Amino acid sequence: MFELDLTAEADRQFAVCNACRYCEGFCAVFGAVELRSAIGDGDVAYLANLCHDCRMCFDACMFTPPHEFAVNIPALMAQARVQTYERYSWPPSLARMFRVPGLGVASITLTGIVIVALLIAFGVGVTALGTAQLGAGAFYRVVPYLAMVVPALVLGVFGVFVLAYGARRYAHDIRSGDGDDFVSWRSVRTAVREAITLVYLQGGGEGCYDVKRDSPWRRFFHMLVFWGVLADFGATLSAAAAQELLGQLPPYPLWSVPVVLGTLGGVAIVLGAAGLIALKGRSDAKPTSARMIAMDYAFLAMLETVALTGLALLAFRSTAAMGSLLAIHLGSLAGLFITAPYGKFVHFVYRSIALVKNASERQTE
């Protein structure tokens, strides 16, 4: 159940939207509202994540506060999204720890860095943190291969499990009735296209309302982060392939696939996340919620930390700082892996499912 009668408030505000319909052209939310004569708990979970937070509807609405109808759909949707993330993650006790996301992310990341550094100091020797290592397998002389891979795999598998578990329960809750099987090839294909193009960050054509209306920058920076993360994932896979299939141990040369992909991805994340942080700081805060902003900042800062430490490790990998930088980078990665299932990172899971549901709804309409 959503807090603070969020469902009742959504029902009240969307009654205004359903009678007005001026925002129909901005995104899929309003068309979906028109299909519903009343808004229930599952509808809120669905609509909140179908909303991509472009905020154009807030800028265009005649009924925003101080009007007595007090309509503010993006803020309502942001509040509901924050609650979705908490409600569908597991275990709930861990999810609740992230109600102050910045503190949670920062403390876990710092703890991660300290633990990695201590393990190196006691397992390999404290000198490993400050001695230059060169040649094939340099990284593994600081952190042994298994010590690097096993925790990453464990955390990764756990994260995927948490996301899949949340996804399953979410998809169940947003069905329109028991027989609503909205996942089909057609609806998934449409949803993937809409997700990849971020069509709903275009506010019906031009962009979002952030610092000004019709701004293309949110979508642009989000694209950078998205493709940056994918490139870094590709870099990791290609590095694994180089090691396991070709028997080449890292570090890899500058003009190798893993390093080029990783560098491009890292730079894209650094720029994209910095852009999003800068926009967030200057945007109108009315059409959002304080908890959502805190979650956004925490996740963006986390991404920024991982990307910057990764790039620093690349830049100084031949120097005596390599050991310490590796500890910091791996500790940050551990922080990212641990916190991701409980923060903003999960948004793509629920948005994607909402898009699939929406595609199915439009196809049967």
Add this chain to the structure above:
Amino acid sequence: MLLERAPAYMRGGNTRHTRDIRLAHDDPNAAATGVYAEEELLDDLLRVTGGETNRPLAELTIRDSKTLAAWMSEQGVRWQKPLKGTLHLSRTNGFFLGGGKNLVNTYYDTAERLGVRVVYDASVIGLERRGRTVESVVYESAGTPARVRCGAVVVAAGGFEADVDWLKEYWGDAASQFLIRGTPYNTGLALKAMYEAGAKRIGDPRGLHCVAVDARAPKFDGGIVTRIDAIPFGIAVNAEAVRFYDEGEDLWPKRYAIWGKLIAELPGQAAYVIFDQQAVGGFIPSVYRPVRAESIEELALLLDLEPAALVRTVSAFNAAVQPGGTFQPGSLDDCRTEGLTIPKSHWVRRIDTPPYYGYPLRPGVTFTYLGVEVDAHARVIDCDGQGFDNVFAAGECMAGNILSRGYLAGFGLTIGTVFGRIAGVSAAAHVRA
């Protein structure tokens, strides 16, 4: 310099509440489909006004409307498919993305880019005239009076519908029951200032456009969401629970606008629409849920009507329903009553399937027709029939020259946009000359 009567969040008068604009066009364009020839638009205008229009100005407006889609796009306005529930307008009207407030925001962006200084919360008190020229505008902003000297003035200040006392001059106490659908800032201050400076009145002062809105709506600024579209799907009764007009007279888009006026003339300016479960989902919902009951008696009590009277009215109506018709809400179907003093000509169904529903209705005023006379340069005409040198008008305060009465969806904005442009050009030409 732009003196805006409202605070920033309510800027733009009733344009805030618009969503489409009527445009003549010989070919489909970004805004509208098919062909809508000048002659057809003129015919539509002549039909709703009963021919009472300043023909040259009407023709000018219609001719100029052909250029608006491209011009508005240049300002950053974007077009969308017609909103659901308004598909019959896709050929004649262009729908701008996000509705009127988005449109106003776009225009303000243009104004700011051009370096126009905007003063919000600025009430125009007077126009200081010497000869045929207005030399300065007196206004009040944040409680402080101020005067600005001007080369030219464009008055685009709407009607006076938000001044209930002014409405009472023509409507008596009935006006107290009116709900004003738009901005509370259209109190006609600038219109008064023009009259005091000697401008010539035009239009019936009692003329106002109103529709049936939910009685629970706010006094001001309820906008589009309080209007009630349910009347053709049920029956409308007055405070005595008696029917008073043919609910199925003509297609709803055409008859939609008459109900406000009908209710305004009723005792207490109150009416109620009654329908049953069969009608649910047939019309665009309003922001308030209808009152709901399991029986007609219970519904009457909830609506504060005499139960026996409402039962009598519904029974008489049901008894008069002719069997065998095919209910077709989109056209003039063959479902009608027989033998009632006030018939219902179309879309008749027995009201017999609980739950029963009702909306309390009030007249909701959209705009007034009273204004100032202008010429083809948007120049305001003096009482002696000559034009001011440097005063121009656009929008609702001069629309009565063309739309003297009646209603044509989206045409008010056409007049406002066409004459806004003309007034701007005329004012600039005067200042440069």
